[in-house]
Amino acid sequence: MNNNENISISKLLAVLDIQDDESFIITDVELFDDKKYLHIQKKLEPVYCPRCGSRMHSKGFYTRKLNHPVLQDSTKFYMIVKQRKWHCDECNLYMNDSFPFLDRYAHSTTITPLLILNEFKHLDQSTAAIAERFNISDTLAHILFERYVDLPRLPLPEYMSIDEVYLNISNSQKYAFVIMDFSNGEIVDIVHNRWSSTLEDYFLHIPLEERLKVKAVICDAYQTYLTMPEKYFPNACTVLDSFHAVKVIITYLNGYINKVMKKYQDRDKKALEEKNHDTNRDNKSIKKSKEVILLQNYRWVLLKNRDEINYSYNRHYHKMLGMNVDTYTIEKLFLQLDPNFEGLRDLKEEYIQFN
Known part of the structure; x- marks a missing residue:
């Protein structure tokens, strides 16, 4: 060992509470790539049975490999501990050498958890x-x-916000469940995952008297969250937060636009079949109609918030539509494609303004 290794080993022994203990010996220090191994064992001394006081006999060594993340820089540090196994012939007691830094069955030293x-x-x-x-x-x-670590939760608020946060606790538990007070934004508690079984066990351990005080559960559209009031909070209702409410609205509007577009696509397909019949041809490709072009490329007319649309009177020639257009023209043409479009947009805008 060089001087630096001697200094490191001395610090290590001090941390492990075996400083100046003559009953321990270091038999070897090895370095392989990025791994350092410290071999340690107890000196061979007479051992007496704690039960009957008879002298015990050695039954050989039991070697254990311990992870010890102290004094690590770019290397991984391991302790190879050789424990003698002892046997008492008088009372048939078996025991192993004890070390102050080692717990039974542990794979790391006792300081590692700290x-x-x-x-x-x-x-x-x-x-x-x-x-x-x-x-x-x-x-x-x-x-x-x-x-x-014991982090006691705060009392449940009347208006409770719930959501998840990505913490990547483990491969199977990537999202933690967060409970907040909607009134002041204070975190009430964090649960290590959002599994239904975990949340059921968590909430049912809270006294019913406390759960009855909850008046509303504000959440997203995750099914487990939506059903919480009926399971755990009898006096509460579910409130879908505004962001996710708008998201649901946009999803339904998108679905409706797709239905309208399919209607025009079916019309164009039927027109092609009739034309092929009249001309005795078998054309497969269908030229996109103006209606389909508008529905595919300009659904922002319905989906985007009106105050976020950059309206302009600057006209330009639209090659696919075959006409000069500006923002207002595109909007007018799109809304004319279905009698419900304008009413649906007005309802969406009314809800956004309400928020």
């Missing part, structure tokens, strides 16, 4: 990034957080 929890203080880091840094699975990082 280091991981400290990293969770940095809100700009994902669970996956923290897990990768400490050479553990993201699921284990999440389990450690839940095991040691």
